Amino acid sequence: IYTREKGNIEKIIIRDSVIQSFDNILPAINLSGGKVEMERSTVFGSMEVHRLYASDSIITGSVDVLDTQNSCFRFSSAKTNGSRLPKPYESHLHSGDTNHWFTSDRFGHPCFAQLTESAPVEITRGAENGSEMGAFCSLMNPVKLDSLKIKIEEYMPFGLIPIYINQT
Numbered sequence: 001i002y003t004r005e006k007g008n009i010e011k012i013i014i015r016d017s018v019i020q021s022f023d024n025i026l027p028a029i030n031l032s033g034g035k036v037e038m039e040r041s042t043v044f045g046s047m048e049v050h051r052l053y054a055s056d057s058i059i060t061g062s063v064d065v066l067d068t069q070n071s072c073f074r075f076s077s078a079k080t081n082g083s084r085l086p087k088p089y090e091s092h093l094h095s096g097d098t099n100h101w102f103t104s105d106r107f108g109h110p111c112f113a114q115l116t117e118s119a120p121v122e123i124t125r126g127a128e129n130g131s132e133m134g135a136f137c138s139l140m141n142p143v144k145l146d147s148l149k150i151k152i153e154e155y156m157p158f159g160l161i162p163i164y165i166n167q168t
Contacts, residue, residue, distance in 0.1 A: 021045030092122035
C-alpha cells in the first residue's frame with residue numbers, strides 16, 4: 001500500500017509478506033524518500049530506505065536507513081556489516097550467514113521462507129509476542145507447539161517419549 005503526493009511515494013506499508021530481490025546485487029527495497037512501515041515480514045536481500053519502522057521482521061541483507069533519528073527497528077533481525085540502523089530494540093543482528101535459517105529461499109517451493117529448527121532461538125522466539133520473527137509470525141507456531149507439549153506432558157502415559165514432526 002502506498003500513497004502518492006506530488007509524484008513521490010510518501011509511505012509504503014508491508015505486513016505479513018515475503019519480499020525477495022531478483023538480483024542479489026540490487027536491494028530488495030529501495031526508497032530514497034518517504035517511509036517504509038514493515039511488520040511481520042521477511043526480506044531476502046538488502047534494503048535502502050529513507051525512514052524505516054520495522055517490527056517482527058527478518059532482513060537477510062544489510063539495511064541502510066538515511067534518517068535514523070525518525071526510524072524504529074524493534075524485535076527484528078538484520079545484517080550488521082554494511083548496515084546503518086536506528087537503535088535496535090530487542091533485535092538480533094547477524095553476520096550475514098542466513099542460508100541455514102530457512103527451509104527454502106526459492107519462490108514456489110512449499111516451504112518458501114519458513115524457518116528451520118536450526119535457526120537461532122533469537123529468530124524463532126524473538127518476536128514481540130514470543131513467536132518467530134518474519135512472515136509467519138502471526139501464525140504463532142512456537143507458542144502453539146509449547147501449549148501442545150504442556151498438554152502432552154500432562155496427559156501422556158508414563159514412560160513414553162513424544163516425537164514432534166512439523167508439517168507444511
